[in-house]
Amino acid sequence: MSRKSFPFRATGGDLRDLDQPGYYAGYSTMAQKKHWEPATRTVVSERVETNAPIRFFTEQEAALLGAIIDRLLPQDDRSGPRTIPILPTIDERLHSNSLNGFRYEDMPPDPEAYRLGIKAIDEMAQSRFSQSFLELTVHRQELILKSLHDGKPEPDHAAWHRMPVHRFWALLMQDCVTAYYAHPWAWDEIGFGGPAYPRGYMRLENGLPEPWENDERRYEWNAPVDSLSELDQRGTPPEYGSLHGHGGSH
């Protein structure tokens, strides 16, 4: 069972069992699906409705990676039924050997990188805390993960001499956000308009909502007290020189 820790409102009260986190309460992209053309409606609806089986990872790997993902992209604030599946999406990509068009010369193929990385993280937990990663408190799990994020694995592990830790981190994070932010519930959370063909948008300037979009209603909140993953406002992260963006933006 994965461990939980809850963010909380600045005015008090845990953020938990939410059907819709974020500042756009009541906004639903799926409520607009009758306005989408069939191909898009099919693809997005399937994403919401289907639950892919785990086929690539072993049971042990799946449990470990599930616990890792729970910290990399935590959803403790979401209600159970409204949790967005991330592990099955990664498993599906590796099972179908769906590539992203390239591999860094200093990286093993993605499936191997995953197996290597998961095993290393668990062994780091064993050697630092004498427990499996699964058994650790959230705080201790995040101590291990933050050391990978910072590019300084603590404790060091042979895996990070076979593949650069920052590349593994990027691979993992990119796969996580590709699963999470592809989901319409995440679009509702961040106020993204979602598919808009054939209808299109008409209010382009000044951040104004379309008639079916909502205005933002912000509230202040804090990350769980035992978490280390809050944004570091002090400065930009280390630039690895070779760690470059993968998105096609222009």
Place this chain on the structure above:
Amino acid sequence: MPHRLGPMQTLPAPMRRFAENETVDYCIVGVGSAGGVLVQRLARAGFRVVALEAGPFWDTEKDWVSDEKGSHELYWNDLRITGGTHPLALGENNSGKGVGGGSVHWAAFAPRFHPSDFRIYTEDGVGTDWPISYSDLKPYYELLEREIPVAGPAWFPWGDPHGHPYGPHPLGGVGDVLVRGCTRLGIRTVAGGPVAILSASHGDRPHCIYRGFCLQGCKVGAKASTLITHVPDAITHGAEIRAHAMAARVSLRHDGQADGVLYIGRDGREHFQRSRAVIVSGYAIETPRLLLNSACAGHPHGLANSSGTLGKYLMAQAGNVIAGRFDELIRLYKAPPAHALSEEFYETDPRRDFARGFAIQTVGPLPIAFAKQMINAMGAWGWGLRRVMMDYNHWATIGVLGEILPWEDNRVELAEEKDQYGLPVAKVTFNLHENDKKLIEFGKKTVMEVMRAAGAKQVVQESRFAHLVGAARMGNDPATSVCDKFGRTHDIPNLFICDGSILPTQGSANPGLTIQALAARTADYLIKQGDTIFFSRHRDLTEPGVRYDLSPPYTWFKGNPRIA
């Protein structure tokens, strides 16, 4: 159901099919920005043409979706190995697969290169000069701007000032930020283009609906891709587009002339398309890879590689994205990502400590792309990532598009790994040099200032690269280039290269329009030379003169305005 190309256009049917053993005049490898224009021109001129495309023949209504993750198949996802001190991200970042190629997922910024781009060695002592000048290409820029067509301001002040056939698009939130920030710093801007997206309907293509999914393939048919601008006309005029045909090798006769292309078809088997001439239009990685994979007796280092420059001088542009967080809402997903820019820093400025320059352009990452940028730009993960993404609508993003010079050590070679067809994959090596690093640093700082001047409360940046060109460069000297100024390889008279790979330098303009203009010019040359291409070793290097009668429908009566 007819094969749909946008909501109004259908694929002309039936398409001509050449029989397995038929010899055609031209076999073109790759139907992207260049291949699409070439096949259309050559078919119109009456040549028998087969164009091989490794990917599918898109039906835009069935195959494309308004969805980031669901658009994965638009990209060249097959394995490539990337390395060097600054390895290039490939795949969705810059490589297309399927009819239309990269023009299916380009943002469609369509600026021309500046006259200075064609002579940077002479002017600045860096890179190399082109074997042609701006004036050789200008009539083709004008023609393609009418054909695809380009929307933008009536007065574009940089390079060779010009106007655009279609009016500018309305400004979105990100464009507003770019114009506001630049204006406060005294930097000139244009808005609403130049972009190959329709601001008014054009024949059987509707105008833009501002849904922001340009990079996921334009279901509306408003954004130009050769799939909808040139390929239908090619088919009407008797060309065959053979999809799911992965070229494996260009084959040579014993007299050293090319005689066709060996490819792996949809059935997974090897086929041979015999042709009187071959044009490779596979873009900056697949073109050199195919020619390297075609090595044979007499050409042990690959075809057209007697100079040893094949695969070398690969270029990508600096594409740093600067993100700024505003107190007010921006909603950056609305409007085309490409819709406002400045080329104020394009040329060399002696007051700076580097040669050449950069452009400033709007970008519009959708949620997944934006989340990936925040992972790099802010080191975001966990709750921090959730938090910054909850503010997605408060961020604006502006890109640097910086000129990286052609360097010999930036290259495409063959790796030991093989792809699903058993063909050695490309290994891409990319290193930044001193001038590039200084240019990127300056460009990055400038755009961060623009973002702050626009009122951003927090400004972060992600390093990345955009576009790919070079690796089979054209030039006058066969000892230092792969092909001549018309794309004809120096070594094999009936083997041509026509795509972004022939560019000797790249400026800081998006390469799409230039690639298409070069393709139209090469087509005019081939048509003018006629049958001599197929049997003569004589190389006529006179400009062919522009054929204005070979454009696709709806080009007539469009003009290139020029005011002021």
